[in-house]
Amino acid sequence: MGVREMFLLNLGMLISVAYLANILYKYLFNRTSNRIKYVCSVVLIIFSGWICMKFGFTLKNHVITDLRYVPLIIAAVSYSEPVTIFIIGLGIGLVRLTFGVNDAAIAGLYNMAILGAVCALLNIWMRRSDIRLVFKAGITILVVNILNTLNIAILGVIPFKQYMLELAPITGPSGFGLSIVFALILRDFQLEQKRIVELKYANELMRKQTEELQRAKLKLEERAHQLALASQYKSEFLANMSHELRTPLNSILNLAQLIEESTPSSEEEDHRAYGSIIYKSGQDLLQLINDILDLSKVEAGRLEIMNEDLSLMEIPESLDMQFRHLAERKGIVFDIRQAEDLPDTIYSDTLRIQQILRNLLSNSFKFTEHNGRVTLEIRRSISKDGVKGEWIVFSVSDTGIGIPADKHMLIFEAFQQSDGSINRKYGGTGLGLSISRDLARLLGGFIRLQSKEGEGSLFSLYLPIK
Known part of the structure; x- marks a missing residue:
């Protein structure tokens, strides 16, 4: 097999290695870290140089003619770190020693080390230059092929005149032409991979947009x-x-x-x-x-709140006068309890507080049967019950029918009740709790509910002391 045939075999092996690299990246290294991918790519390029030597054309005096410098050219165009390119050149030179340590192998080591340094300098130039990548790659291929021929003629074991007259006319143009062919093949391969990545990205983007549209549809x-x-x-x-x-x-x-x-x-x-x-x-x-x-x-947003200093003693007295007769008529025990550490006054709207408590007490009496109990407790809460700050808490509890857990949020909505039919047993419009919740917010507080069906209810109105 002649030199040209061997170069074609080298080109075929390089294409096979490039295809193998694509398979390994897709199925083995796709989910590994960037550092591992980087190291593996360097090893693979050095291995490509070894493959070229393995299937190279062996002359006398252990001289091997091949395309081992082509992977270095690809590295010069692909990598961004000049040191990595020099390491690749030195690595390809060192693996030449695996075929035997002799004068030809040492010359090959020197040659690849020099080419590695030159490719590192060319890489720096390419990154700083504004000309098109195709021109940069062409200049790099030309420089490396010329320098490779001169290095072998000067450093190699074959006499300079014999190499330049007999081998260089064959290896030089063949190596230069095949380098361009491989670069074009690899460039086309990279463009195809880029299109695949872009298509994958577009598909992922469309998938996300589809999911967003689906979520928007569900929300609508x-x-x-x-x-x-x-x-x-x-x-x-x-x-x-x-x-x-x-x-x-x-x-x-x-x-x-x-x-x-x-x-x-x-x-x-x-x-x-x-x-x-x-x-x-x-x-x-x-x-x-x-x-x-x-x-x-x-x-x-037009409900006005008239805040003023109000006595906490007036509220239970007024409510007792309003509901005592109802409690006696229905046979319900009505208790009012006040803690000892209550402030004398708070700054709020008396009428709105009484309106909220009337709604809560009316519901308790409505849903509590004979011999039941309704209790109004007024206490102070300082960063307790999971609520931070100083609060006055008006708690209305009863032993009535209770509220199912799935209705706790529903009953605070306007026009809604636990039972919405016209002929419901207890009557009412379903506005009281909704208005009470909104009034509590306007007063700077909130209402909490604790209730189980059949076990009564506890509504707590929290109002800020300050």
């Missing part, structure tokens, strides 16, 4: 579901409200008609009873209207 579907539920709840609210408004209004109209049609002989006691019922119905009707107005003001 959830929002549409919430809007549908809100529409349903408001429809139920309107039906409930018409029922709640109709009851006291019918009482007022019917009793007013009875009074109008009553004879002079009617007993005065009946008139007082009718008047009491009319008054109670009117109060219920007024409370419903006030709840609707308060909710509208809160949602519009």
Whole structure:
């Protein structure tokens, strides 16, 4: 086999090694660290030089003619560290010694060390130059081929004149041409790999965009579901409200008609009873209207808070007067407890605090049966109960029907109750807790709920002392 055939064999081996490198990177080194990938690539390039020598053309005096300098050219174009390129050149020179330590091997070591240093300098020039990469690579290939021919002619064991006249005319042009061919093949291979990486990146980007669109779709579907539920709840609210408004209004109209049609002989006691019922119905009707107005003001941001110094003693006294009679009528024990370390006054809105507590107590009495218990406790909390700061806590507890765990958030939404049907047992519009929650926020506090179905409920209103 001649020199040209051997060079073609070297080119085929280099292409095979490049393909092997791609397989190893894709299936073995893809998930390893960058340092390991870097070291492995250096070893692989040195191995490429050894392969060229293994399948090189052996002359007399142990001289091996091959394309071992081609991997060094590729390294000069590919790597960014000049020291790495010199190490590759020196490494290829050292593996020449594996075929025997002799004068030809020592000359080959010197040659590759010199070419490694030159390629390192060419790498520095390429990184600083602004000309196109194809021109940089062409100049590098030309310089390395010329220098390789001169080094072998000067340092090699074959006489200078004999090498330049007999071997150089064959090895020089063949090596230069095959170097360009391999560089073009490798360049095309790299471009294909780049396209694959870009396609993979585009696919990953499209996958992420698809996932984001899917999440947005789910959010829109959830929002549409919430809007549908809100529409349903408001429809139920309107039906409930018409029922709640109709009851006291019918009482007022019917009793007013009875009074109008009553004879002079009617007993005065009946008139007082009718008047009491009319008054109670009117109060219920007024409370419903006030709840609707308060909710509208809160949602519009127009509800005013009138803060002032208020005595904590006045609140339980007022609530006791309002609910004591109801407790006695239903046969419910009503306790009011006050801690001893309470401040004399706090700065807040008295009317809104009483409105919140009235809503909480009304619910407790409504859902507590005969022989039950309703308790209002007023205490001080300083960074306790998982809440930091100084707070006055108004706790309303009862032994009523309790609230299921999955309804704890629901009952604080407007127009919603644990049971939303018109014919529910206990009545109500579902506005009280929603208004109470919003009022608590406007007062700088919040409401907490602890309840289990069948075990009663505990609503705690937290208001800041300062």
